[in-house]
Amino acid sequence: MPFKFAISNPINALILFQIMLFSNFGHGASQVLATPKVMHIAAFPKQNVQGKVAVGIIKAAYKKLGIAVEIHRLPGARSILQVDRGELDAELMRIKGMEDTFDNLVPVNIHLMYMQVAAFSRLKNISLKSWQDLKPYKIAYELGFKLLENNTKGMNVIKTSDPHHAFRLLNENKVEMVIDLKLDGMSYIKQQDLKNINMIEPALKTFAVFHYVHNKHKNLVPQLEQILVTMHESGESAKIHEAIINQLQ
DSSP: OOOOOOTTSHHHHHHHHHHHHHHHHTTGGGSOOOOOSEEEEEEOSSOOHHHHHHHHHHHHHHHTTTOEEEEEEOOHHHHHHHHHTTSSSEEEEEOTTGGGTOTTEEEOSSOSEEEEEEEEESOSSOOOOSGGGGTTSOEEEETTOHHHHHHSTTSOEEEESSHHHHHHHHHTTSOSEEEEEHHHHHHHHHHHTOTTOEEEEEEEEEEEEEEEEEGGGGGGHHHHHHHHHHHHHHTHHHHHHHHHHHTTO
8 A cells, every 4th residue: 555645744744844954954055045135245354445446336236136235344364265165155356266276266257347556656757667667666565465575576675564654654755666556545645645746657567356256156147247247338337436536536
């Protein structure tokens, strides 16, 4: 006689529910989640100019998907680990290739924005065409800025605890140049009314940064890529960028 499991029996229904619950639970870590209501996004602790632009763009992008954004400001090494472990949903912006080191990070392969590194000085008529052109000068920049450390090896460098300290050294004629993110340097010069310090054109380096999500949200990536393409092509991203820049002028 075939076995019949009577769902109408309350006890049997409870047993079936528990079987379904725990059989799904075991696969939960590898499943892609449904569209979240809020994305918890890691970002660097300093709310610099570039960070403000990136937050503005990414909030606008997620808003088009009906998703709110909450920013969590953490030290860089800690933030990316928390995203990789799935404790946070995404990383605001990083350079390309982070997925090679962190297996659970999925890049949105359309740039979020471009950033620039520039030199600032009190000296006039300086031409910088490459990193090697910095060699004759005494320069300062923030400790831990890996791009700068890699490109100024063997040069006369003072590494400071923060970029503001570097600009103070420049203003006091203790160094001849400061290297910093272009928009941050411009912002600090305006805030401190440093009229004798100018940015040297062109920028030393221009590079793209990208948004990363934890792989549980990888279903959002194609949509985010299309949204970013549209935002860039329509000028919406540029308007967000310009609104921040206008605050510096």
